[in-house]
Structures are given as structure tokens and as C-alpha cells.
Amino acid sequence: xxxxxxxxxxxxxxxxxxxxxxxxxxxxxxxxxxxxxxxxxxxxxxxxxxxxxxxxxxxxxxxxxxxxxxxxxxxxxxxxxxxxxxxxxxxxxxxxxxxxxxxxxxxxxxxxxxxxxxxxxxxxxxxxxxxxxxxxxxxxxxxxxxxxxxxxxxxxxxxxxxxxxxxxxxxxxxxxxxxxxxxxxxxxxxxx
Amino acid sequence: xxxxxxxxxxxxxxxxxxxxxxxxxxxxxxxxxxxxxxxxxxxxxxxxxxxxxxxxxxxxxxxxxxxxxxxxxxxxxxxxxxxxxxxxxxxxxxxxxxxxxxxxxxxxxxxxxxxxxxxxxxxxxxxxxxxxxxxxxxxxxxxxxxxxxxxxxxxxxxxxxxxxxxxxxxxxxxxxxxxxxxxxxxxxxxxxxxxxxxxxxxxxxxxxxxxxxxxxxxxxxxxxxxxxxxxxxxxxxxxxxxxxxxxxxxxxxxxxxxxxxxxxxxxxxxxxxxxxxxxxxxxxxxxxxxxxxxxxxxxxxxxxxxxxxxxxxxxxxxxx
Numbered sequence: 001x002x003x004x005x006x007x008x009x010x011x012x013x014x015x016x017x018x019x020x021x022x023x024x025x026x027x028x029x030x031x032x033x034x035x036x037x038x039x040x041x042x043x044x045x046x047x048x049x050x051x052x053x054x055x056x057x058x059x060x061x062x063x064x065x066x067x068x069x070x071x072x073x074x075x076x077x078x079x080x081x082x083x084x085x086x087x088x089x090x091x092x093x094x095x096x097x098x099x100x101x102x103x104x105x106x107x108x109x110x111x112x113x114x115x116x117x118x119x120x121x122x123x124x125x126x127x128x129x130x131x132x133x134x135x136x137x138x139x140x141x142x143x144x145x146x147x148x149x150x151x152x153x154x155x156x157x158x159x160x161x162x163x164x165x166x167x168x169x170x171x172x173x174x175x176x177x178x179x180x181x182x183x184x185x186x187x188x189x190x191x192x
Numbered sequence: 193x194x195x196x197x198x199x200x201x202x203x204x205x206x207x208x209x210x211x212x213x214x215x216x217x218x219x220x221x222x223x224x225x226x227x228x229x230x231x232x233x234x235x236x237x238x239x240x241x242x243x244x245x246x247x248x249x250x251x252x253x254x255x256x257x258x259x260x261x262x263x264x265x266x267x268x269x270x271x272x273x274x275x276x277x278x279x280x281x282x283x284x285x286x287x288x289x290x291x292x293x294x295x296x297x298x299x300x301x302x303x304x305x306x307x308x309x310x311x312x313x314x315x316x317x318x319x320x321x322x323x324x325x326x327x328x329x330x331x332x333x334x335x336x337x338x339x340x341x342x343x344x345x346x347x348x349x350x351x352x353x354x355x356x357x358x359x360x361x362x363x364x365x366x367x368x369x370x371x372x373x374x375x376x377x378x379x380x381x382x383x384x385x386x387x388x389x390x391x392x393x394x395x396x397x398x399x400x401x402x403x404x405x406x407x408x409x410x411x412x413x414x415x416x417x418x419x420x421x422x423x424x425x426x427x428x429x430x431x432x433x434x435x436x437x438x439x440x441x442x443x444x445x446x447x448x449x450x451x452x453x454x455x456x457x458x459x460x461x462x463x464x465x466x467x468x469x470x471x472x473x474x475x476x477x478x479x480x481x482x483x484x485x486x487x488x489x490x491x492x493x494x495x496x497x498x499x500x501x502x503x504x505x506x507x508x509x510x511x512x
Contacts, residue, residue: 012248013255038203039238045248046241114256120495122478133254138218147408147422157214157250158207159477165206165249166446 008054015060016048017168023068024169035075041169043071117167121160124148128156208232209242213250330355333367334374339393348372357400361393366407376400380414381431383423390423395430403428430481442482446475449492449509456485464489467510471496 020041028037044067057063118126124146131142132153143150212229215221221229233240328336330346332353338344342360346353351371355364357378366374366385375384379398383390388407395401402411404423411429412420423429444452450472453464464485466472474496480488486500489507493500501508 009244009247009251010255012244013251017245017248017252038206042205042238042241042245044241045245046237049240049244114252118253118256129253129257132217133250133257136218139215147424147427149420154211154214157217158210160253161210161213161246161249162206163477164252165210165245168249168252 008051011054011060012045012048015054015057016064017165019061019064020168021170023064026065027068027072031072031076035072040068040072040075043075044068047071113167114164117163118160121163124152125156125160128153129160132157203242205236205238205242206246209239209246210249212243213246217250332369332372332374335365337363337365337391357392357394359394361391361401363389363391363405365389376402382412382414382417384410384420399431401428401430442480442488444476444478444480446477448472449474449476449496452476452488452492453485453509456480456482456488459483460485461505462486463506465506465508467508468498471498471509471511 023044024037024041027035027040031037031040044064047067047070048064054060118129127146128142131137131145132139137145139150139153143153146153212232215225216229229243233243326338326340326342328338328344330336330353332348334353336344336346336355339361342362343358344362345356345358348354351373353369353372353374355362355374355376357376362376364374364376364385366388373384375382376390376392377383378392378394378400379396381398381400381402383392383400383402385407388409389405390407390409391403391405393401393403400411402409402423404425404427406425408422408424410420411423411431413431421429442452442455450466450469453466453472457463459482462485471492474492476492476495478488478491480491485507489500489509492498493509496509497512498509499512501510
């Protein structure tokens with residue numbers, strides 16, 4: 001795997017983003033009001049951003065969990081909230097560190113998910129992404145080619161990025177739903 | 193309970209980060225931009241994290257765009273099907289079977305994504321020129337074809353060939369004269385060409401519907417030329433009516449179809465009914481004419497792979 005610094009965003013896209021929803025849901029559930037989940041996630045990414053190389057990371061999911069956990073712990077200390085952090089044991093009970101078969105299949109499904117998220121966007125957004133990212137046109141060139149303002153081009157990219165990130169933040173949260181909630185959810189779907 | 197809204201509330205930092213990622217997407221940002229980005233990043237560690245995350249999102253988009261998924265979930269329309277070439281941008285290739293539509297509103301115009309319903313036939317009546325119409329030779333050599341009940345005034349002012357469309361619909365075959373832009377004004381809407389064929393129809397008190405048959409036309413609303421839209425052959429655009437902008441359009445940004453339908457139902461006699469709850473839970477993005485629930489319903493149906501049925505004053509969106 002190419003893990004040169006230029007490819008770190010790509011590595012994050014493949015190995016970290018897909019797990020964000022799961023980590024987010026866990027943070028929210030475990031730390032309740034003690035942390036701001038958004039802040040902690042952003043801090044966790046900030047810590048990842050200082051990585052010079054990712055070759056040493058064998059289990060990206062576990063690495064992301066620990067990073068988020070550390071960020072959450074620091075956040076509670078920073079805010080001096082009277083919050084007893086979990087013991088290491090209880091932390092590791094939450095997670096099964098070995099990637100399951102399901103998880104291994106995820107990489108491929110991931111692309112499909114992103115593709116579907118993008119296909120749900122307007123033609124405008126899709127055309128902008130195509131011109132910007134595949135044909136490598138500048139914002140200005142893209143605007144001219146499509147006959148729209150640069151603003152529209154920029155906003156289209158923003159929308160594409162936000163859509164994909166929202167998808168990543170959301171998905172896999174299901175894993176964190178307790179059995180009780182799961183039952184309730186099935187009941188609801190059944191009544192549709 | 194597990195929708196986007198509940199788990200991922202709107203976060204201004206994420207929005208800004210996505211914007212920075214979009215701006216720097218092409219690599220090699222200008223020195224000024226790089227400095228501005230660095231300054232924003234150094235304000236807050238969360239900025240740095242959010243930007244890093246947004247860049248990863250961009251990388252995910254790249255990977256997906258370069259390796260498009262082969263199979264699509266049935267709930268989403270395939271991205272490349274011809275029937276779904278329905279949306280918002282006037283492309284350079286003109287196809288007579290395609291109908292493009294733009295809905296642009298005021299200062300919001302530049303900041304919205306456009307999702308419009310698929311239109312297989314023009315809802316705007318027969319093309320001018322195909323019906324008995326009145327041909328007018330204008331003083332500059334251009335030809336105006338007026339539909340019944342259309343009224344125009346023509347004049348040369350400030351180096352501009354200016355047509356005021358007072359009523360109805362007119363098509364223009366514009367004599368080439370780059371030095372004197374040819375501008376059709378319908379109420380508060382302006383459509384400018386140098387040499388082209390296009391038609392303008394009066395909409396409401398001060399709006400216009402513009403269709404371009406050949407060449408390209410610049411269209412804008414009064415006082416907003418900086419946000420003009422370049423409409424190319426095959427493109428159509430309806431701009432501005434007398435209603436205030438906030439009434440005229442419904443801007444949906446990740447809104448449940450059910451909630452969006454409720455918005456339309458509040459302002460329209462024709463009611464949208466969502467027959468299946470699963471449809472109502474799907475999020476949708478787009479800018480719609482508030483008084484055109486049908487267009488919204490079609491887009492919603494398209495986005496969810498469902499269908500639209502009409503029953504008296506109701507538009508029903510239901511599973512296929």
C-alpha cells in the first residue's frame with residue numbers, strides 16, 4: 001500500500017472515515033453530555049493529521065478508537081468536568097479488536113455507498129465533481145464550462161463533500177444500537 | 193431517530209472545512225489562499241481536524257468517481273441513465289429531447305444545488321415559430337417571432353439593442369453584432385445574446401421563461417448581473433416573478449421528503465400525499481418553486497425510485 005504523506009487523505013478515506021459513524025455513536029453513548037462529540041471527532045482527526053506516515057498502523061479502526069478515546073479523555077480534563085473516565089478494561093470491552101469478516105468486505109461496499117450518496121445529489125454537483133476531480137479543471141474553468149458562477153462550483157463541491165462526510169458519520173451507527181432499540185426499530189419498520 | 197439530523201447536527205466548522213477543501217481541491221492554491229487557509233487552520237485545532245477530515249472526504253469522492261459502483265441500490269436512481277438527465281445545468285451538447293430547467297432565486301442563486309423534475313415534454317406549450325406567429329424584422333437585422341398576444345418594444349440605447357417584452361412570448365433570431373449586445377427584458381429578468389436564437393416568455397408580473405435554441409444567452413435578474421447564468425442551446429430557465437423570493441421558492445437542504453411535502457402543502461391547494469413512510473424519511477436537497485408541488489413530487493419520486501399518481505387535488509408519491 002502506498003502510504004506516502006500525499007496519500008494519507010486517501011488512507012483516511014479508506015480506513016478511517018468508514019468507521020467514523022461507529023466511533024461517533026460509541027462516543028455519544030459512553031460519554032453522554034460530558035463531551036461534544038463533534039469536537040472530539042474533530043480533535044481526533046487533528047491528531048491523525050499530524051501523522052507523517054501510516055505504515056506502522058496495522059489496525060486503523062483500533063487506532064482511530066484509541067485516538068478518539070484519548071481526545072475525549074483530554075476534553076473532559078480540559079473542561080474540568082467531574083467525569084470519571086472509564087478504565088482501560090471497560091474501554092476494551094466495548095470493542096472487538098479483530099476485524100470481522102463483515103468489516104473486511106467493507107472496503108468494496110464503501111465505494112458503492114459513496115457512489116450512491118453522490119448519485120443522490122443533483123446533476124450540477126456531479127458534473128462539478130467530474131470536471132474538478134477527474135478532468136482536473138480549476139474552479140474558474142469548471143464554472144466557465146458549465147456556464148455557472150464560481151460560487152455555484154464551490155458550493156457544489158462543498159455539498160458533495162458534506163454529503164459524503166454526513167454519510168460516513170451516520171453509517172455503522174446501527175452497530176451501536178442496543179438490542180432493545182433494535183427491537184423497537186424493527187417494530188417501526190414493520191408497521192410501514 | 194437515526195437520521196442525519198439527529199446524529200450529525202449541522203456543524204459550522206465542518207461547513208467551513210468543506211469549503212476550504214473545495215477551494216484547495218485542485219492542488220497548488222495561490223499564495224494568498226494558502227495563507228488564508230493556514231490562518232484559519234491555526235485558529236483552532238478543531239479547524240485542522242475538520243479540514244483533514246474534509247480532504248479525506250474529497251479523497252473518498254475521487255476514489256468513488258474514478259471507480260463508479262456498478263450496481264446501484266434500487267432506492268437511488270442510476271447516475272447516468274438518460275431518463276435522469278433532468279437537472280439543473282445547461283450543458284454544451286444540445287439535445288432536442290432534453291429539457292433543462294433552472295430555478296434561480298435572488299441572492300441565494302449561487303449557493304444552492306438544483307434538483308428539478310424530469311420533463312419529457314416542455315410544459316410551456318408549443319415552441320414559438322411552429323404555430324401561426326407574427327414575424328417582425330427589427331431595425332438591426334434581427335428577427336423577432338411573436339406568439340399570439342405577444343407585445344415587444346425595440347430600441348437601441350447606450351450601445352445595447354434592447355427589446356422590452358411586455359406580454360406573451362417571443363423568439364429572437366439575433367443578428368451577429370458583438371459590439372451591441374442584444375438584451376431582452378421581461379419585467380425584472382434580462383437575457384442577453386450576441387448572435388443566437390432564443391425565446392423569452394413573460395411569466396407572472398415581472399418574470400420570464402427563457403429557452404435557447406442556438407448559441408448561448410446570459411440571463412439575470414434585475415440588479416444581479418454578477419450572478420447571471422449562461423444558458424446554452426437546449427437550455428431553459430425561468431426567473432423571478434412578482435412574489436417575494438422567500439415565498440417563491442422552497443430551498444431544501446437535507447430535509448425529509450415528508451417535512452418538505454408539508455412545506456408545499458402549506459402554500460398549495462394541491463396536496464402532496466406520501467403513501468409510504470419510508471419514502472418520507474429520505475433526505476432531499478434542492479431548490480423548488482413553491483407553487484409547483486408537482487415538480488417537487490417528481491423529483492422526490494425520482495430520488496426514491498417511487499412513482500407519482502394524481503388523484504383529484506392530490507399528488508400521491510408511492511412505491512412502484
